[in-house]
Amino acid sequence: MTRRGIREGRDTQAPDAEGFDVEEVLALVNDGKGPARPAGDPVPGRTAARTEGAAPTHGPRTREAAASPADRHGHRHHATPWPEARTVAARAARSQAARRAPVSVTLGDALGLVLAGPLTALTDLPSFDTSAMDGWAVAGPGPWRVRDEGVLAGSTAPEPLADGEAVRIATGARIPPDTTAVLRSEHGRTDAQGRLHPTRDMSHGQDIRPRGQECRSGDQLLPAGAVVTPAVLGLAAAAGYDTLSAVPRPRAEVLVLGDELLTEGRPHDGLIRDALGPMLPPWLRALGAEVVAVRRIGDDEKALHKAVSRSSADLILTTGGTASGPVDHVHPVLRRVGAELLVDGVQARPGHPMLLARTKDEQHLVGLPGNPLAAVSGLLTLAEPLLRTLSARPAPERYGMPLRDEVHGHPHDTRLVPVVLRGDHVVPLHYNGPAMLRGVAAADALAVVPPGGARAGQRAELLDLPWATAGVAACFT
Numbered sequence: 001m002t003r004r005g006i007r008e009g010r011d012t013q014a015p016d017a018e019g020f021d022v023e024e025v026l027a028l029v030n031d032g033k034g035p036a037r038p039a040g041d042p043v044p045g046r047t048a049a050r051t052e053g054a055a056p057t058h059g060p061r062t063r064e065a066a067a068s069p070a071d072r073h074g075h076r077h078h079a080t081p082w083p084e085a086r087t088v089a090a091r092a093a094r095s096q097a098a099r100r101a102p103v104s105v106t107l108g109d110a111l112g113l114v115l116a117g118p119l120t121a122l123t124d125l126p127s128f129d130t131s132a133m134d135g136w137a138v139a140g141p142g143p144w145r146v147r148d149e150g151v152l153a154g155s156t157a158p159e160p161l162a163d164g165e166a167v168r169i170a171t172g173a174r175i176p177p178d179t180t181a182v183l184r185s186e187h188g189r190t191d192a193q194g195r196l197h198p199t200r201d202m203s204h205g206q207d208i209r210p211r212g213q214e215c216r217s218g219d220q221l222l223p224a225g226a227v228v229t230p231a232v233l234g235l236a237a238a239a240g241y242d243t244l245s246a247v248p249r250p251r252a253e254v255l256v257l258g259d260e261l262l263t264e265g266r267p268h269d270g271l272i273r274d275a276l277g278p279m280l281p282p283w284l285r286a287l288g289a290e291v292v293a294v295r296r297i298g299d300d301e302k303a304l305h306k307a308v309s310r311s312s313a314d315l316i317l318t319t320g321g322t323a324s325g326p327v328d329h330v331h332p333v334l335r336r337v338g339a340e341l342l343v344d345g346v347q348a349r350p351g352h353p354m355l356l357a358r359t360k361d362e363q364h365l366v367g368l369p370g371n372p373l374a375a376v377s378g379l380l381t382l383a384e385p386l387l388r389t390l391s392a393r394p395a396p397e398r399y400g401m402p403l404r405d406e407v408h409g410h411p412h413d414t415r416l417v418p419v420v421l422r423g424d425h426v427v428p429l430h431y432n433g434p435a436m437l438r439g440v441a442a443a444d445a446l447a448v449v450p451p452g453g454a455r456a457g458q459r460a461e462l463l464d465l466p467w468a469t470a471g472v473a474a475c476f477t
């Protein structure tokens with residue numbers, strides 16, 4: 001089923017049946033008659049939207065990763081275009097050094113991983129001739145004499161049948177040698193002498209699943225690179241596997257910067273709650289990572305340097321400190337550790353100060369801006385493609401849907417705007433400012449709005465939020 005198919009299927013249910021009241025969300029929906037307060041978009045793009053017909057498209061760029069040093073006085077001149085930033089991030093971890101060797105994992109631990117080699121059948125499936133129905137195994141044409149003892153699933157090798165003989169058999173039981181067909185229980189009747197008669201025509205081999213019908217031992221069932229889904233776990237178990245060879249989850253470490261952050265209670269005295277510490281670990285797990293640590297570093301350059309230089313994670317994510325404020329320590333620390341800046345600012349709103357650096361041959365760092373929606377933007381722009389490469393996951397199929405409403409654009413930068421799916425359209429949400437999570441918390445996806453904006457009815461590329469497609473339990477456990 002296509003993504004659209006899934007969507008349409010879901011949308012045919014009354015939204016209220018899911019406990020999700022459209023009216024409740026109207027306060028968030030960008031319908032032009034929404035809250036008096038504007039959407040919180042800080043960019044000077046409101047007039048630019050009127051040039052919507054001329055909105056540039058995201059063509060592929062050939063320029064290699066921006067390796068320029070950080071400029072503490074602004075990012076504009078070397079900021080990477082948004083589509084290119086994603087490509088750079090996806091390619092950054094392709095080197096042998098960045099990849100980890102496959103691991104053997106039990107089926108119970110393999111969900112969501114990617115197969116490091118093909119899944120090859122360890123047995124024929126079915127591994128013996130099997131009854132497809134409850135009924136009788138019969139030999140030759142009826143009527144048949146019925147044996148006293150039946151054959152159940154899991155029972156040892158049954159005795160061969162003689163011509164004119166039948167035996168009670170259960171679905172999944174081994175077919176006795178010389179059986180010619182299985183007669184379904186609803187298609188047979190026993191006469192006064194105890195002889196079994198068919199009540200309808202039957203064909204030779206009917207309702208027998210022959211050994212090897214699905215596969216022969218050694219057949220390739222799935223190629224290397226397949227994602228282990230619940231169905232793959234079932235197939236692997238059926239085919240005889242106890243463990244699978246898989247690409248391990250990349251290890252991610254989160255470093256939360258900022259002296260102003262509280263970990264509990266209400267904001268007070270200029271202090272605010274840390275929104276990223278609780279949000280990032282489950283989201284990173286949904287993107288394929290194993291989160292090895294979340295550390296709170298404050299605004300302490302020494303502590304940040306120590307944490308970065310000691311980390312053995314495949315990916316370090318910092319939050320905050322990417323801009324040019326007095327305590328924005330990410331760039332200085334990257335210089336101190338001799339990191340190579342691959343992306344230093346992205347032409348994206350929110351989140352333009354986001355960055356990607358190679359700290360060691362086998363280690364990368366994604367600097368997420370501190371504003372929470374800007375951090376989400378950095379997560380989806382840089383961390384998602386990088387983790388996808390490291391975990392060998394396939395790139396999701398790109399797709400888009402028409403916007404119900406016009407979305408104002410930034411003159412130069414790509415905007416990522418939280419949207420909800422409603423029928424054949426996506427509806428942009430209010431509260432999409434860089435410091436706000438209210439929009440994205442109600443959203444199904446982020447719409448990619450090209451520089452210059454998008455008209456109502458214009459198709460926008462969508463970045464799925466993992467829980468919108470898979471459900472919270474499926475993607476986070």
Ligand SMILES: Nc1nc2c(c(=O)[nH]1)N[C@H]1C(S)=C(S)[C@@H](COP(=O)(O)OP(=O)(O)OC[C@H]3O[C@@H](n4cnc5c(N)ncnc54)[C@H](O)[C@@H]3O)O[C@H]1N2
Pocket residue numbers: 074075256257258260261272273274275276277319320321322323324325328350351352353368369370371372374434
């Ligand atoms: N002179 C300039 N100042 C700023 C620019 C700029 O281009 N020039 N860009 C602005 C933009 S856009 C963003 S986004 C932020 C990025 O700032 P940083 O990455 O350095 O982040 P901080 O300054 O540390 O924090 C920004 C903001 O976010 C709050 N924050 C930080 N961490 C968290 C957290 N874990 N949970 C919730 N909120 C958090 C922090 O208190 C600040 O309010 O820079 C602009 N400035």
Ligand code: MOO
Pocket residue numbers: 348349350351352353369371373374434435
């Ligand atoms: O536009 Mo910033 O990058 O506030 O998020």
